[in-house]
Amino acid sequence: MPCEAFLAEKAAKTEAALERHFAEWVGAPAELLDAMRYSLFAKAKRLRPALALGAADIVLGDDTPALPAACALEMIHTYSLIHDDLPAMDNDDLRRGRPTAHKAFGEATAILAGDTLLTMAFDIAAIPGNCAVIHELARASGPLGMAGGQFLDLEAEGKRIDLAALRRIHALKTGALIRAAVRVGALLAGARPEALDALSRYGEWLGLAFQIADDILDETGDAAAMGKPSGSDVLNQKATYPSILGMDRARAFAEEAAVEAQRALSGFGPEADVFRQLADYVIHRDR
Ligand code: IPE
Ligand code: IPE
Ligand code: MG
Ligand code: MG
Numbered sequence: 001m002p003c004e005a006f007l008a009e010k011a012a013k014t015e016a017a018l019e020r021h022f023a024e025w026v027g028a029p030a031e032l033l034d035a036m037r038y039s040l041f042a043k044a045k046r047l048r049p050a051l052a053l054g055a056a057d058i059v060l061g062d063d064t065p066a067l068p069a070a071c072a073l074e075m076i077h078t079y080s081l082i083h084d085d086l087p088a089m090d091n092d093d094l095r096r097g098r099p100t101a102h103k104a105f106g107e108a109t110a111i112l113a114g115d116t117l118l119t120m121a122f123d124i125a126a127i128p129g130n131c132a133v134i135h136e137l138a139r140a141s142g143p144l145g146m147a148g149g150q151f152l153d154l155e156a157e158g159k160r161i162d163l164a165a166l167r168r169i170h171a172l173k174t175g176a177l178i179r180a181a182v183r184v185g186a187l188l189a190g191a192r193p194e195a196l197d198a199l200s201r202y203g204e205w206l207g208l209a210f211q212i213a214d215d216i217l218d219e220t221g222d223a224a225a226m227g228k229p230s231g232s233d234v235l236n237q238k239a240t241y242p243s244i245l246g247m248d249r250a251r252a253f254a255e256e257a258a259v260e261a262q263r264a265l266s267g268f269g270p271e272a273d274v275f276r277q278l279a280d281y282v283i284h285r286d287r
């Protein structure tokens, strides 16, 4: 299956499941739910749920067991975007083709929408027997994961940092959740240790390739296509791959990371082809 069709299929499944969860929260403050829905159901790639569901396909030939974790991943990711855009962080006005949550609902509601998405992600993922998945999601989002990486990203603004420091920021702020997406899908499908290790390595390299491409798109991409501003990183004096390596070497490194991701899949057969294609997709995408 071509990778765009794969992403579309997994997105539809995830969005339908997310809708079912929202239906359980009737009676909650309507504007809070509206703000959560506004950011969550806007046009997005749904890469992390697709990775969780796709890993379960590879391991088990069935993605059903990974669906709650797929929902949780997209909710955690969306919370991270809402907070990433806040004035105290990247101060951006456009996200997923819409005014950012704080522009549409005000800062307080945006912060609470993020908090609620994060919290309820764990409610959804907390299925009996899923303890390992909860640990994966928490660690990937915590101080040695996304939140820690976001802290380092902000701390590095306006500074010259070396490549090792930049790689650490990317591994934490973006890589950890992408790696976790692949891992939770594999875990829920009952992956054996060798398969889990190989898929983890895939997720790690894919996450790096993905964030390098994100940095490149911030300089070269079209805001309308991306649904978010271009030029935000230069404005915020962010440490990025293009700013540290230059554009040509940044592109070459993204290619290398994608090849490494594909190399991690060498033990798998055609069932992993769509993940191989996904590695190309993440570095050649325009949004
Ligand atoms: C953007 O993530 C933030 C990063 C971690 C680079 P995505 O590029 O996956 O954004 P959506 O989910 O498609 O909006
Ligand atoms: C943010 O990286 C990664 C997150 C954890 C949200 P960026 O700040 O580069 O993401 P965009 O470019 O705003 O989507
Ligand atoms: Mg940021
Ligand atoms: Mg940002």
Ligand code: MG
Binding pocket: 214, 215, 218
């Ligand atoms: Mg960016």
